[in-house]
Amino acid sequence: MTQVRPMRADARRNYERLLKAAAEAFAEHGENASLDDIAKRAGVGPGTLYRHFPNRRALLEAAYLDRIEAIAARAGELADSLPPGEALRAWLYELCVGSLQVRGLKALLGSAVADGSPGAGTACAACVRGAAARLVEAARRDGALRPDVEPVDLLRLAHGVATAAELADEAGGRIRRYLTLLMEGLEPAAAPSD
Amino acid sequence: MTQVRPMRADARRNYERLLKAAAEAFAEHGENASLDDIAKRAGVGPGTLYRHFPNRRALLEAAYLDRIEAIAARAGELADSLPPGEALRAWLYELCVGSLQVRGLKALLGSAVADGSPGAGTACAACVRGAAARLVEAARRDGALRPDVEPVDLLRLAHGVATAAELADEAGGRIRRYLTLLMEGLEPAAAPSD
């Protein structure tokens, strides 16, 4: 219904400059990069930034939407080339790696699965949630995942794993380790006791 | 060796006022509570705050040291009244609950197990790490924990679980759930396949 009237040429140009500047700034300084600085990099007044993006989250999401979509697309690729359980595991691994590799992305993904957050109902959230749901369903059907685990729980736990790994010096290596512990459990393998 | 000369009376009084004001402010506004506000609450100039606490972390730690000690003490109590595996599990649960219940505490505990952080070498860090180490060792000896899991990994994962649970509306209930998934693993119980 809402015909999205095309933006005026200068508005469109500023919008794109802001996106580019934001991606740079977030990559350099993380999610808390200065909005003032972003506006300056884009060669616009701070008011223009607010006109296009009402808050930091909106800007962060717009700047990283392509990456989110790429992550979601990977889910399909992995599902096509691996058994369901392994596909899920591999995807969660890539999700965590991306979260830490691309500064600011972890915060965005977190807010996409946070119940109260304004980020919960966005395109970005729908994108990751959808990808997770498909992998989870396949893994469940294949008996490779506890049947009582919901996609959103998995995404939250992945966010937790990334957060935990980030605390270590060799964060990259820790992701694999912590993810394995999460998948297999901390208790020793099935010791059939009394 | 370094004889800690007693503080001048007014210094001591200001120090304590700051601690009290900080505890209040952190509880109200979380770890990012305004330092200016804390100084004002304590009836002190901002310079005085910096004289006693060189940075936010130092203040946060000093304000919550008693709580950290209480958490560590709980480890001993639980170890005395439960089998090692259950004691460990119960303690991790209480750790997560405390992390979310006391605003700002999760951040402090996180920095205590973060490799690079200035918080890694503090009394607070030694306190939780020590408690975790004792529980881990007992649980390992009892065969209730994978032998290749280090205390610091467990503390980081608990931090991750608290972070994940915090994303849900009913955070309290999610802690138990996520911790169980971590302990038992996401894969279905020991399906003896081919």
Place this chain on the structure above:
DNA sequence: ACCTGAACACCGTTCAAGT
């Protein structure tokens, strides 16, 4: 319709002046 940039409130941090 959109942009600009001044303006305001707020915050962290430092330091010269005081006692």
Place this chain on the structure above:
DNA sequence: ACCTGAACACCGTTCAAGT
């Protein structure tokens, strides 16, 4: 030895004035 509070730099956000 310790405290005070002014001062500075920086940031988020708003809004009146422009085109």
